[in-house]
Amino acid sequence: xxFLKDILFNNLHLKLLSLIVAFLMWLNVTSQKQTHLEIYSYxxxxxxxxxxxxxxxxxxxxxxxxxxTDKNIQNLDISKIHxxxxxxxxxxxxxxxxxxxxxxxxxxxxxxxxxxSEVIVYARKKH
Numbered sequence: 731x732x733f734l735k736d737i738l739f740n741n742l743h744l745k746l747l748s749l750i751v752a753f754l755m756w757l758n759v760t761s762q763k764q765t766h767l768e769i770y771s772y773x774x775x776x777x778x779x780x781x782x783x784x785x786x787x788x789x790x791x792x793x794x795x796x797x798x799t800d801k802n803i804q805n806l807d808i809s810k811i812h813x814x815x816x817x818x819x820x821x822x823x824x825x826x827x828x829x830x831x832x833x834x835x836x837x838x839x840x841x842x843x844x845x846x847s848e849v850i851v852y853a854r855k856k857h
Contacts (some may be wrong), residue, residue: 742833767793771813785852795842810834825851
């Protein structure tokens with residue numbers, strides 16, 4: 731009985747301290763867990779020239795995969811994710827342009843992939 735008492739209560743303050751430190755480390759690791767989120771979005775055209783109009787964009791939507799902490803993903807406002815192409819580069823006919831993604835006001839969010847990374851834009855001159 732004395733042996734068991736010595737094992738449990740000898741250096742009790744150190745044992746409690748190490749238990750608290752272990753719990754805090756576990757809490758920190760679980761709160762930093764990274765989560766992926768898939769979003770399908772239509773593509774906006776920015777910086778459009780006045781004499782060009784878009785006939786079609788193929789494909790119309792792209793898949794974006796983002797990564798962040800579980801808490802950030804839960805609080806994410808999808809309207810803050812802006813998917814676009816730069817219309818200043820569009821010429822008449824078929825154009826192959828890269829898709830760009832901007833995330834407003836959200837920190838610690840990483841864009842994993844944009845699929846497809848390029849789209850085909852069919853344009854013509856306005857009459």
